[in-house]
Amino acid sequence: MSLEKLSNNQLLHLVDNGNLDSHFLENIEKEINLRGLEILEKEQFIFSSSLKIKIILSSLFLFLFHIKASSLFFIQYDKKTYRKYWMYFNIGVILKTTLFLIYVRYCL
Known part of the structure; x- marks a missing residue:
C-alpha cells in the first residue's frame, strides 16, 4: 500500500x-x-450531572435530538463518549419502563 x-x-x-x-x-x-502534519488528540468530554439528568429524563421522547447529539459526540470526541451517551439514554428508558410497569401493576 x-x-x-x-x-x-x-x-x-x-x-x-x-x-x-x-x-x-x-x-x-x-x-x-x-x-508536516500534526496529530491532534481528541479531547475528553465530561458529562455534567445536569446533562446526565436531561438525557435520562428525555429518553422516551425527542429521539431526533438524541440521534443528533450522539452523532456529534461520535464525530467530535471518541467512541467511549458516544457509548456513555447511549448508556444514559438506555438507563432512562429502562427506568421509565420500570416505573410505568409498577404504576400499571399497583395503581390500576
Whole structure:
C-alpha cells in the first residue's frame, strides 16, 4: 500500500486506528512528519450531572435530538463518549419502563 497516495485526512484517521501493525504505524508517522502534519488528540468530554439528568429524563421522547447529539459526540470526541451517551439514554428508558410497569401493576 502506498502511503503517498493517501490524503492528509486519511493518514490522520489511520493513526487513530489501534488495530494496525506497529511497523505500519511507524511508516504512517514518517509520512505524516514528511508532510508536516500534526496529530491532534481528541479531547475528553465530561458529562455534567445536569446533562446526565436531561438525557435520562428525555429518553422516551425527542429521539431526533438524541440521534443528533450522539452523532456529534461520535464525530467530535471518541467512541467511549458516544457509548456513555447511549448508556444514559438506555438507563432512562429502562427506568421509565420500570416505573410505568409498577404504576400499571399497583395503581390500576
